[in-house]
Amino acid sequence: MSSIPLQGWPAPAKLNLFLHITGRRADGYHLLQSVFQFLDYGDTLDFALRDDGxxxxxxxxxxxxPQQDLTVRAALALKHATAYPxxxxxxxxxxxxxxxxxxxxxxxxxxxxxxxxxxWGLDLTLDELAALGLSLGADVPVFVHGIAAWAEGVGEHLQVVDIAEPVYLVVNPGVSVATGIIFNxxxxxxxxxxxxxxxxxxxxxxxxxxxxVRMRYPEIAQALDWLMEKAGNARLTGTGGCAFAHFADAAQAHDIAKQLPSAWQGFVAKGCNCSPLHTRLSAY
Structure with missing residues (x-):
């Protein structure tokens, strides 16, 4: 069993720096082109090992x-694929x-x-983990590999890219968007x-x-327009509902973040071509 820590594992956010749909497969999945980049901001996970399975x-x-929670589903998929007790x-x-x-x-x-x-000391390769991840969601493989990537197919065909790592202001107007609604x-x-x-x-x-998204969710349209006015650039990430703008100057990003309307939330984060998770795992 590995001696790596049990607590404080990063699950970083990603941005879709663009998103095109080039077609649709017979099974209904959309064929995409996108660039994924990570942020030094996200969720944090702790793990407590159990002997009872x-x-x-x-x-x-x-x-x-619980049966829909992606962390539970991921752990069960890994456990079943390896017969880990x-x-x-x-x-x-x-x-x-x-x-x-x-x-x-x-x-x-x-x-x-x-x-x-x-x-769990399983020693699966990144490709094997990414294949398990794809069964959970189209975005999971890029997080597994942990490197900024040009993505095609349904998001599983990845090519590493070396791109600028600006500071971003991410604005959340408080609207949850269901991907299926937008894609349909x-x-x-x-x-x-x-x-x-x-x-x-x-x-x-x-x-x-x-x-x-603008048509269906006027609050997100307002956030995009607000960001464009304040920063001179604004884009939706994925199917929404967060908008983001890039900055060369972190101080400017923080200054605009202070001007956010009270009904919205937001954060400033650095773009990362190497995932914070990937970086931390490399230390052990």
């Missing part, structure tokens, strides 16, 4: 039954909003897979012409979910 969560999450109790200290487009649940699942792989909206653009990394670098990309 049970997989439990230490506290309930609002509106999430032991168990675990998982505590999730949430900072990332549900339905915010920041990948909180997927990141929690990936942290569970990677940390338990070490705590008849107004969603699903026929984007495939682009290349050079198109992303030149800025010739967008988030095709934004018009639909």
């Amino acid at each position: 049970q997989v439990l969560r230490a506290q309930a999450l609002a509106d999430v039954p 032991g168990g675990v109790e998982i505590s999730v200290h949430k900072r990332l909003p549900m339905g915010g487009g920041l990948g909180g649940g997927s990141s929690d699942a990936a942290t569970t897979l990677r940390v338990l792989n070490r705590l 909206d008849p107004q969603l653009t699903r026929d984007c012409k495939p682009v290349k990394i050079c198109d992303f670098i030149s800025g010739a990309v967008t988030n095709v979910c934004e018009p639909v």
Whole structure:
């Protein structure tokens, strides 16, 4: 059994720096192009090992039954794939909003897979863990690999990218967006012409979910407009409901964060091409 710590494991947020949909598979899943980058901000997970084989969560999450909790599902998937006899109790200290487009649940699942792989002494490869993660959600593999990536397919085909790591202000207007609602909206653009990394670098990309989210959620439209006015740039992450803007100057980001309307929440974070989870695991 590994001697790595049981507590304080990061489950970082991600941003989709753009999001295009290039088609749809026969099973209904959308074919995507996106760039994922991590933030040095997110949830934190603690693990308590058990000898009785049970997989439990230490506290309930609002509106999430235990059988739907991604950390519990991730631990059970790993346990069943390896026939590991032991168990675990998982505590999730949430900072990332549900339905915010920041990948909180997927990141929690990936942290569970990677940390338990070490705590349980299983020695699965990152590719094997990512394959397990894909069964839990399309975003889980990028969190498992822990490196900023160009993503295609349903999000499972990843190519490492080395991009700028600016400071971001992330604004949460307090609206939870269900991905399925956006992906099933008849107004969603699903026929984007495939682009290349050079198109992303030149800025010739967008988030095709934004018009639909703006139409359905006026609060998010207001947050995007507010950010654009204050920062000169604003974009939706994933299917929402958080908006973000990038800054070269951290002081400017913090200054604008202080001006947030009282009904909204927000945070300033650094973009990371290497996940904080990946960095911490590398120390052991």
